[in-house]
Amino acid sequence: MKKTGKCVVISGPSGSGKTTLSNYLISISKLNLNFSISATTRECRKGESDGKNYYFLSLNDFKTKAKNNEFLETEEVYPNVFYGTLKSEIERIWGIGNNILFDVDVYGGLNIKKIYSESTISIFIDSPNKMTLNERLKSRGSESESSLKVRLKKAEIESQKSTQFDYIIMNKNLEEAKKRLYDIVFEFLNNE
Ligand code: 5GP
16 A cells, blocks of 8 residues: 555553544644544444444454455454454545544554554553543443443553553543643654
């Protein structure tokens, strides 16, 4: 795939606030960042829509696309729930001359960094403690008790990978986290 823009990878445990922080970056027009809309086999949540938050696919469609080599990377993020970055998404964003923002799990994030190393910055958003994470996930109201447990377990595993990222931002105070994130990304996008 011909490369033209830069990549900003944001990873971190579910409930760490990475989606809020990603949306913040997207809202700053001078960064020219477009969100890479992933494909997933998970259910569409209330307030989400197909083609905006995700491309919601059946397991069959997801597997067919994987077989046809249409993904840059895929992960079974939770048991039997698949997520993946479509190559067509990257072509779409670079095609209009913009940079790409990925909100992906740690394995996806590290894979993208490996593929586009020179032009990628990887940032891990961490949550101060498990209690906060638990509260943030609960307040979202979209998780069942078992899904909550799976996400907390996954968060533990993800935190162990944080040191492999270029930067770690502790999201203790949202405004401070936003500022630090903006400074890092602005500098990266404006350096050759
Ligand atoms: P959620 O179900 O809460 O939207 O996302 C669950 C996890 O999947 C999050 O950590 C999110 O960043 C990750 N994710 C979303 N899209 C992708 C993707 O395309 N690839 C990978 N590897 N992870 C993804």
